[in-house]
Amino acid sequence: MEKMKYIMRFLTAMVVCLSLLIGCGDTYLGVEQVVIDTNRPDKLTVNKVVAQSGALEIHFSIPAGNPNIDQVVATYKNKKGENVEFKVSRYSSTILVEGFTGTDEKSIELACVDVSGNKSDITTVNAAPLLSPLEIAFESLFVEPAFGGVRLKWKNNNANPLAIHVLTEDILQVGVVSLVEDPTKTIYNRDSVNTFAFVRQYPSIEQKFGFTVSDKWGNRSDTMINSLIPYKEEEIEFKYVKAVSFFNPTYYAGSRDYGIYGVNPATGIQNDANAHAAGNAPQTMFNGVTSGNLYYGYKFVKDLSNTDPSKRETVHDVYATFDLNMEARLNRVKISPRVHISYTYSRSSPKRFRIWGTNDANSARWAKFPEGWTLIGEYVGKTPVNLASLTDEEKDWFNNNQEYLINEDNVNPDAKPTEPFRYMRLQLMESYNKNEAYYTINEFQMFGEILKRY
Template sequence: MKRYIIYLFLCLVSSLSLLSCMDSYLGIEQLDLGGGKPEKLTVDKVVSKPGALEIHFSLPAGNPKHSQVIATYINKAGNEVEFKVSRYSHIILVEGFTGTNEVSVELAVVDEGGNKSDITQVREKPLLSPVEIARQSLLATPAFGGVKLEWENKEAQPFAIHILTEDQIQMGEKTLIEDPSKTIYSSDSLNTATYIRQYDNVEQKFGFVLSDKWGNRTDTLIELITPFKEQLIDFNTVKPVAYFNPSYGTSGKDYALFGYNLETGVQNDGIAHSANFGPQTMFNGITAANNFLAYKFFKIPEGQPTQRTYVHDLYVTFDLNQDLRLSRVQIYPRPSASYLYARSSVKRFRIWGTNDANTTRWSKFPEGWILIGEYEGKMPANMASITQEETDYFYNKQEYAVSEDNKNPDAKPTESFRYMRLQLMESYTPTETFYTINEFKMFGEVLKSY
């Protein structure tokens, strides 16, 4: 029993001795290993970056107990901002600055016991921040049904564009109120333009404010803008036509036998997999399904009966049952991950149009028809690492402005038409033998209904 009491006494003494060596560091009890505070670090070089300072430093030699380096500064809101790197790094990136005035950053070395060195101060001027560059370059112009926004984000830094519109707070008094549902998030150096809709065809005041992850907000860009008149084209009015001999089948067909009309020489429409995947499913209001699927024709080279080369141009023809002038179209591909910028998803296409005045419209093509526009889908900045923003764009926001996004100088995007012939020209995987589209949504101005 006596031996047991002596053992407990020794444990208690040891515990008290250990606690006497403890010190509080950032709210966590750290073991004080002695030796006093570490020496100051040495700043070797400071590189100015957009909204940041890249500080190169050297730790004092001969102290293996260094744990980390901490950099702090006080932002414009009066709050302390802190950055940390381990002892194995010799560079610390301090971010969140705005403006190009000189800023002050304090650096300190912390050892394993929580001891902190004296401060090393750095004073330098950062470059203009990405959110400020975006604000300076921000351009708001009228678009069909809304506003087109364009900006720069060469550093691919994340920031948000907040949209403000007028709201009446009391009789005769209006103010700009933010609409959170319209907020635009940018983190891409390529996709730096978008549209905000739907707004009436009247002059109205818009405000645009940008903010970044550090809580910085720019001043407000205020513009008086009159959106162009636009409406969503009712998909129920759009019907496929059979004048170019569309067919059904479970694979491609020989172009020499089925690909064109022997009397007119005009290429026939494509081969839909079945009625459940036929042209009408492209206009049924369903944006997330496995709808339209049509196979390409193939050609057999002379003397090589086992070889096939595919005709990549595939046509689908519709009667819109109204004369309209298109402003933009949206394509909704299959939502499966395997179709993301890949497989049979349509990458390049043309829109052809004509009207009732063209009496030879079913016997001649492209003669008598008008090329409304040619369009090509965007590619991710890095196919090996597709961002969430790029994924969301492809599945839900793949939009083409009929005039601005047209790639063909011979096209006439402002012409009105009743009959439409889609020319699917290229899929994201060129070797695919078919094309798929879930929905082809159209916007514009209806001039006449039938």
């Protein structure tokens, strides 16, 4: 009996397999099978070639009446002797062939390929591209000394992906100094506007730097070599910076009425903000602590006592004043905000601020403002593409690398970023959420050239 069951199952399986084989003659599960042939398609016709930067845009027509043509392939050999291939579908009439350097004539081979993999005879195009993005960047590359290093500028008008490689002096063997690439300093650029960068930190002594440019196609420029002396940059040590009380800062856990507390009646100058408590005083911006819940300064409110909230007006400008106990020319400042995610590009974190400076020559510095003071610069924080979905890079900049270059990032044409000063008045102008009643900062770091200590 068991033997009979085995025979029946075997016969059933054979019948099913035969049925499938018979049914697969033209279709399988309703999908038509591709007919394979060996007939080569006719050649394509090139109609026009447009030279572009490091590329050739080739306009073509495929042979008429051949529905089996699947794609068009363009191939050339790069400087390493490797084949570089580009493909477009049959529905395209142009193909962009990229990755060239130089403006001499290039040879590109084009062919049609059908659904069976058959390739047509080759159509050869000989044409010269325009100067490549890599070469434009290299020829426009300008290097100059900067605080703590060097500053580079270049052109990348079409926002092509480029990398600038930095070579610095290194002793590979005793008595021999060579230029060696430092991969930690490589600059990656895919932007037509932000085409500058700083390379730091280096001592303020004459030294050689080398720079080369590469692109995504593996092309690499020659090496530009410069002998430069970086400007000396020092951190303005927080232990020397002291908050001053000449503009009447106070402690109070809330906003105060501008008409009563906001202005010094003797001078007509707006007072410094009231801090939430002693642990949130202006001095906490200069204590070396870059995390926590430190400076917490309230905005004044006009007509605060008015029972109708619509009649109240928030004064968004908040001041804090300091004595650096040295005369310095700033190069950059770095803000450490409250690090909780709710403060990242949000809430009371400062978005726009100004730096005012003066020195001992201004004997009326505590009685007059802004008269006698110099606007060093005005700065605006970045705005993320999508606040609801911050990228890791956006979060890292805001919380760890929120840096402002005193000269390059200044947005106020009336400012004098190179002016040295001893006394600083920090003016917070706008928070990321204007509805917040206060500003918060953990640390305000400054870097530059110290001209004199007191």
